[in-house]
Amino acid sequence: MNQQKQTKEENDTQTSPIKNKVGSIFVPVRDIEKSRSWYCQVLGLKEADCSIMNGHLCPLPMVGTGIILDTMPMWGGDQPGGAPSIDTPAFMLLTEDLKGSLEFMKKIGAELVTEIEHDHWFVVKDPDGNKLMICAE
Known part of the structure; x- marks a missing residue:
């Protein structure tokens, strides 16, 4: 019992290696080119500045936290209805x-x-x- 209590106290005071910072937000999309056009229009970006990577990712140049449009092939994007x-x-x-x-x-x-x-x-x-x-x- 004493050893369990000590381990819990050690875990409570252990510093997390995870930063208190958001890197980017993923937005699930079905048609990466259509979505890139729409988001570029909404955000006042040039499509030429928003490259599509690996056929399914499009990082948008943002001030602060980033947005990445993604067809999400690993998370249901390959299903008929998409992610x-x-x-x-x-x-x-x-x-x-x-x-x-x-x-x-x-x-x-x-x-x-x-x-x-x-x-x-x-x-x-x-x-x-x-x-x-x-x-x-």
């Missing part, structure tokens, strides 16, 4: 012009999930049905 979409926003994209961002998303034909909520955010779907939150900075 499951993100059904609950897992991250937010920031804007200094929330109303202008909503109008832009409407103009490009993005599917709206919500209008502006609490004067702070709204949610849209990307072409693969992933829900994305756009939030005032």
